[in-house]
Amino acid sequence: MLNGKNDSKIYKIINKEKLDIVSKSIDESHGLPNECYISEEYTKIERKKLFEDKWVAIGVASSLPNIGDAKPFDLLNLPILIIRDKDKKIKVFHNVCSHRGYKLVNKSGNIKNVIRCPYHSWSYAFNGELVATPHIGGMNKHDTPKFDKSTSGLKEIRSFVWLDLIMVNINNNEVSFEEYIKPLSDRWEKLWTKEDRELIKHSNDYGYFKLNAKCNWKFAIENYCESYHLPWVHPGLNAYSKIEDHYHIQGLPNRFAGQGTNVYNPRLKGKEKFPLFPNWPKNKEHVAEYVALFPNVMLGIHKDHYYAYWLEPVSYNFTLEHMEIYYVGDHAANSKKFKPLRKQNLKLWEDIQKEDVNIIQGMQDGRNSPIYNGGNFSPIMDNPTHHFHKWVATNIV
Ligand code: FES
Numbered sequence: 001m002l003n004g005k006n007d008s009k010i011y012k013i014i015n016k017e018k019l020d021i022v023s024k025s026i027d028e029s030h031g032l033p034n035e036c037y038i039s040e041e042y043t044k045i046e047r048k049k050l051f052e053d054k055w056v057a058i059g060v061a062s063s064l065p066n067i068g069d070a071k072p073f074d075l076l077n078l079p080i081l082i083i084r085d086k087d088k089k090i091k092v093f094h095n096v097c098s099h100r101g102y103k104l105v106n107k108s109g110n111i112k113n114v115i116r117c118p119y120h121s122w123s124y125a126f127n128g129e130l131v132a133t134p135h136i137g138g139m140n141k142h143d144t145p146k147f148d149k150s151t152s153g154l155k156e157i158r159s160f161v162w163l164d165l166i167m168v169n170i171n172n173n174e175v176s177f178e179e180y181i182k183p184l185s186d187r188w189e190k191l192w193t194k195e196d197r198e199l200i201k202h203s204n205d206y207g208y209f210k211l212n213a214k215c216n217w218k219f220a221i222e223n224y225c226e227s228y229h230l231p232w233v234h235p236g237l238n239a240y241s242k243i244e245d246h247y248h249i250q251g252l253p254n255r256f257a258g259q260g261t262n263v264y265n266p267r268l269k270g271k272e273k274f275p276l277f278p279n280w281p282k283n284k285e286h287v288a289e290y291v292a293l294f295p296n297v298m299l300g301i302h303k304d305h306y307y308a309y310w311l312e313p314v315s316y317n318f319t320l321e322h323m324e325i326y327y328v329g330d331h332a333a334n335s336k337k338f339k340p341l342r343k344q345n346l347k348l349w350e351d352i353q354k355e356d357v358n359i360i361q362g363m364q365d366g367r368n369s370p371i372y373n374g375g376n377f378s379p380i381m382d383n384p385t386h387h388f389h390k391w392v393a394t395n396i397v
């Protein structure tokens with residue numbers, strides 16, 4: 001007899017055994033099957049199950065500093081609109097006109113007063129309310145008793161701003177974001193207190209870069225979870241941060257995984273040093289943690305800076321990677337004094353991430369091999385990556 005799960009749509013695309021084996025213990029499991037990386041049909045299910053049903057990052061609030069700043073964002077073709085409203089709050093809507101379905105906002109910019117649809121000029125306030133419907137009742141009749149404006153506003157998407165990241169739960173079915181993030185937030189409290197987190201400031205000059213990855217978004221997360229590749233992919237980094245200096249991180253409930261290091265010690269040139277988070281423990285100054293919050297955010301915490309590296313999946317084989325870098329307070333993030341340091345730090349991360357992009361792009365091609373069964377993990381080195389694969393294999397059903 002079929003129950004709801006056994007009947008899942010996904011089994012029309014992927015043989016059930018191939019997904020079940022992923023969740024076995026690491027020495028008996030295989031990684032996710034090829035379909036998860038090369039199938040458009042699969043990606044449609046993935047958008048719903050791993051993105052719309054979860055808390056997903058779609059941008060950062062500091063990139064929309066002013067009232068009326070608006071940005072369209074497409075999540076695997078699902079049109080979304082982010083706007084800063086009159087109360088200076090971030091609001092997220094489905095980016096589609098309630099009239100005939102025109103995609104309302106197509107480029108980033110500042111909107112004055114109302115969000116106006118270019119097609120028939122229906123206009124929405126920043127809170128989503130439909131406020132103008134020109135000639136809806138015939139020439140010069142902008143209202144009609146036959147049409148109730150109040151039911152045709154923009155459809156809001158549940159959102160939460162956390163450490164500047166704009167997180168959304170499109171299908172409004174996940175636990176609250178506070179509850180969702182609690183296991184990670186609690187873990188970090190010993191290192192990076194909530195008080196210290198309030199101090200982060202996005203750098204305006206060397207605080208952002210974007211990379212194109214010609215591959216599936218999951219490769220970026222998997223790669224981020226492990227330090228096994230360090231000696232070969234990042235020889236420069238490995239000179240001071242070796243495999244043996246790293247430890248695994250696997251969150252429970254399963255929502256995040258990654259790695260930590262005990263030897264964080266950036267070699268930036270110059271006499272200046274970035275200010276430190278004031279409550280970061282003195283005996284942990286060389287600890288840094290790199291955690292992937294599933295599905296699409298990679299976080300890095302250090303005594304002197306924080307970053308959020310978030311993924312924009314465009315299609316099953318193309319991903320944009322956005323790096324946002326933050327420092328301790330505005331002086332560190334934006335003053336002239338620390339500019340040379342910020343420049344070096346950005347370059348350091350950009351070089352490392354480019355090395356990663358180069359390697360993960362090679363994995364896309366490997367997934368076209370019909371004999372590849374998802375792979376055999378190292379039972380010692382690949383645990384956080386396996387953790388992520390299990391997250392996908394269970395949540396996709
Ligand atoms: S489709 Fe937007 S006003 Fe007609």
Ligand SMILES: [Fe+2]
Binds near residue numbers: 223233
């Ligand atoms: Fe790497």
